[in-house]
Amino acid sequence: MLGPGDDAALVSAPDGRVVVTTDLLLEGRHFRRDWSSAYDIGRKAAAQNLADVSAMGAEPTAIVVGLGLPAATGTAWVDGLADGFREECALVGASVVGGDIARSADGVVIGVTALGDLGGRAPVTRSGARPGDLVAIAGRLGHAAAGLALLLAGREGFPELVEAHRRPRPPYSCGPEAARLGATAMLDVSDGLLQDLGHIAEESGVSIDLDPAALPLPGPLTEAAGALAADPLEWVLTGGDDHALAATFPQDTPLPPHWLVVGRVGEGSEVTVGGRPAGPGGWDHFRE
Amino acid sequence: MLGPGDDAALVSAPDGRVVVTTDLLLEGRHFRRDWSSAYDIGRKAAAQNLADVSAMGAEPTAIVVGLGLPAATGTAWVDGLADGFREECALVGASVVGGDIARSADGVVIGVTALGDLGGRAPVTRSGARPGDLVAIAGRLGHAAAGLALLLAGREGFPELVEAHRRPRPPYSCGPEAARLGATAMLDVSDGLLQDLGHIAEESGVSIDLDPAALPLPGPLTEAAGALAADPLEWVLTGGDDHALAATFPQDTPLPPHWLVVGRVGEGSEVTVGGRPAGPGGWDHFRE
Secondary structure, three states, rough: OOOOOOOOOEEEEOOEEEEEEEEEEOOOOOEOOOOHHHHHHHHHHHHHHHHHHHHOOOOOOEEEEEEEEOOOOHHHHHHHHHHHHHHHHHOHHHHHEEEEEEEOOOEEEEEOOOOOOOOOOOOOOOOOOOOOOEEEEEEOOOOOHHHHHHHHHHOOOOOOHHHHHHHHOOOHHHHHHHHHOOEEEEEOOOHHHHHHHHHHHHHHHHEEEEEEOEEEEOOHHHHHHHHHOHHHHHHHHHOOOOEEEEEOOOOOOOOOOOOOOEEEEEOOOOOOOOOOOOOOOOHHHHHH | OOEEOOOOEEEEEOOOEEEEEEEEEEOOOEEEEOOHHHHHHHHHHHHHHHHHHHHHEEEEEEEEEEEEEEOOOOOOHHHHHHHHHHHHHHOOOOEEEEEEEEEEEOOOEEEEEEEEEEEOOOOOOOOOOOOEEEEEEEEOOOOHHHHHHHHHHHOOOOHHHHHHHHHHOOOOOHHHHHHHOOOOEEEEEEOOOHHHHHHHHHOOOOOOEEOOHHOOOOOOHHOOOOOHHOOHHHHHHHHOOOOEEEEEEEOOOOOOOOEEEEEEEEOOEEEEEOOOEOOHHHHHHHOO
């Protein structure tokens, strides 16, 4: 409604409530300029915030961006970053409505805040899962982790996985869809499926058991794991950065096919895989 | 409505529109940990964003904070910062509803995004000033600049001015008040009165002439200027960081006493002081 150029922007919030989330990305820690283009960094920084909005069941409406740039940063790099922000937002009909630029002494700093509108729906939090609910995921798991492992190992090939690390593709529309379908809890998988489902288990006071046979292991993932002597299921269970959505639904919910049922909510407090508990060692506990 | 702990927070936006603004503060550039306590840095970081919301004519409702912290940052420092955020927000009835913490390699990074509600009012932008309008300010000018000059010079004394540098006190309630009074343009003075009024002149296509005799020069400011052989009017005209509000009003507007008339809008495009133009050299042009 009012974009950059004033003290503040004005964004439509027809619901009468607004969803808001923020992330800070630091060069070297969250991205590397030698591994990702400015454009991809912009896409990724926007994506991880837009995915958080989607994970509440809301439609993203706008982002604002705070940038810290070292003196030597070229305008082409900044333009690429801005293009990335804009194009990722365009995927969901959102806009970049404001920002702030400062000179940083050392390394690029990117702060993104995303807003969203619930369209009258109740927000889907982490605390509503109930024993008997289905656990389902939408989007990719383990791809970004595999891509990062390939980059770290200096391995060529598997462009789809490296691309997944550089530029996540969150299933944005699946968040509001899940809310309409009656999801009881939802989050976006940013730290790994096991760890993030642990948040739902804790906040909802339930246990979650995943069916290892139901977890998707597409070809590129198993092939890359073979090339690196890695375990693809470990990437799927513990890899972050794909920004899949994980949600729980009442057991009779008719789920569309892009929501893949991978487990079940029960009484208790643990996250297990095929009934085996996930201890402090994480994934290692399931492996033989 | 929903605070920290989920993918995103939920904030009431009864107006159906939401005001949003963001700022990035970098250690060494925007604050120094040896000059300001964590608490004061938190107060200041919140204040400058809440003031931007107020300058649109809106009531601040919430902030979210992204923090980059070096490994050695103590919890007491972080607690002090959080207290500062919370207490500055409490001044306006707003809350800290979410955040993100990352490990930074070098220096504290603070990204603050503030939201606000217009309560049905039109936003007051920078583009509505018309020839004949009054120019008025609310809040302090030059105090923070004087405090910074005292710190840079290592001068003792004048605690009120040093305090003004460490912790601005924006006149929050005056922003929505100005909107109700029919302000035609408004902004918060963050870069200096001349420079910021230049934004109104440019966006509105008008000139602005300030009356030097009307500009407030309180005792501590003239005394500190005497001690440093500085010009207090220069601090008032070019000093930022006090986050006063500057607004234009139709000339017959009955202004309450905390809105001080300091100038007049005219035809043209320049900002002048007592009829003398402000060129690229800024304040130097007015001095003799």
